[in-house]
Amino acid sequence: MINLTKILAAILVLLAIALGGYAWMLSRQAPAPIAATTAPSTASTKTQQAQVYPVVVAAKPLPAGQAIPADALRVERLTINPAGAFQDLTVAAGRVPVLDLAEGTPVMENQLVSGLALRIAEGERAVAVKADEVMGVGNKLQPGDFVDVFITLKSDGKDVDRSQARLLLSRKRVLAFGNASVDGLPSKSADKSGAQQAQRAEPARTAVLAVPVDEVNRLTIGDASGKLLLALRNPTDLSEPDPKLFADLPTALQPVLAKAGEPRRAPLEGLDRAQAGLTAADLVTGGNGPALRPQAAQARVASGAPRAAGPARTGLQVEVIRGEKSETVNY
Template identity: 30%
Template sequence: MNQRRALIMLALALLLGLAAVALAARWLLHPAPSTGRRIIVAASDISLGQRLTPELLKALDWPAESMPRGAVQDSARLVGRVLRSSVLRDEPLSEAKLAPAGTLGGLSALIAEGKRAITVRVNDVVGVAGFALPGNFVDILVNMQASASGSEQAISRIVLERILVLAVAQEVGRDETRPKVVNAVTLEVTPAQAESIDLARSVGTLSLVLRNQIDPQPGVTTGATRNTLLHIEAPPVAVAREAPVRSSAPAPSAVMATRQRHCINVIAGTQRIEECL
């Protein structure tokens, strides 16, 4: 009797175990329907300025409670568009990361509306030893000979501040943090700033000054000269004194001298003559 009961319990446990395995397999093979939506994400890492193709896009289920703002659900809306910022694999794509429709790929897609791109020739020193990378902000320093009091004097001064670096040499990627020594840097400027840079590099030597990315404070300076560098006081400027204006009117003493005359009365016969000296 006891042996029969043990066999029954063993068979029952075996049946329950098989049922649990079947339910677990069914749950793993057929998961519950997701409450999210399918959005378009990057199929691989994509650099800014690159034109999107179907191979660079894929659909991915995304939880509804954490849906990204501006997420795109139709890949047809993205094909042919140009990225204005780099994206990583599986990163959602949105209009904020895209250049306007019809924009050609390359550097022109990165220039903000109303801005211009100008390239400045640099070397390993002028280019801040290669640390001026795309996405950084720099100040532009000009060194030139300025005329002061009739003599030429070297002066160095910051002429433009917080200028965005669009590209270094032929590269526009902003994900690289290692320094790159290049011979040209492309900057994003306004039309007026482009004119200032063009004039500055024709009258002097340009240098780039790397600045903090989040520091908006302007650097107000008067420039550095040889005298300020060596703490030499400038010689006082001689002021020419005006010559006193001579009055055409005679001096009072001269007037009195002309008035004080000595007169002598001369009597000759019946005639009287007065002579004054």
């Protein structure tokens, strides 16, 4: 009995020693799985930190309102990829920033001019005129169409002595009509939203036309003096009136005459002609209204100037005195 007890005690001691050794072995091997588990996470973090994106940035300060030259941009690899940033230099070159951009600043879409202004050709201006169903061809006009602008003038006893209707401007491009414009035409797909349908259904109140800058005066005075009518035309019809058949309208401001010995100056064009302006009377009469005699030839000095003797005149004579000058009108 005593031997059996000793044997059991010895077995228990050996078992305890074995368990202790096993526990010691496990304690030595435990860090290895942890290190193996954390190693991929650390490598993934380093990979994320090392990831970069090509982004177009300003190579030098870019002033607002001036086209960006290609040599003013460069591509840098950044750890961030801003929304609206460019990856290609050729896409951003030539665009116009709306605010000053410092050197090294990423160039983004919302920092550049966009919209209708980019659809206007050089030398043109976008001009809005009042529109209604009749003037807008029954609201059938669409952005991108070409129209002729007619004007109707009713006699008012002042600038307009006779009622008339005529072509004012020919083949002008419609940039916008109502809420639709060439920079964002409503989608023609079947899944177009209800908001877009509502915009197209709303009656248009304005039409925006692309007009050469030297013809803007015609349109603005015509809109103020008479009633405009837009006539829709086929875009493939390129016919226009022959300018050689009609004399140019005189300008409201007369250019400075060339000095003696200087070559004769060319007729006003573009912005210079727009600056010179146009009068409503010349628009109505085509510049062939009643000629005004030079005031110096009409006026005679009233005070202290002897009147020249002449043959007796019959009929009614009226002397008109304006300040220190007077003139006699025979009826």
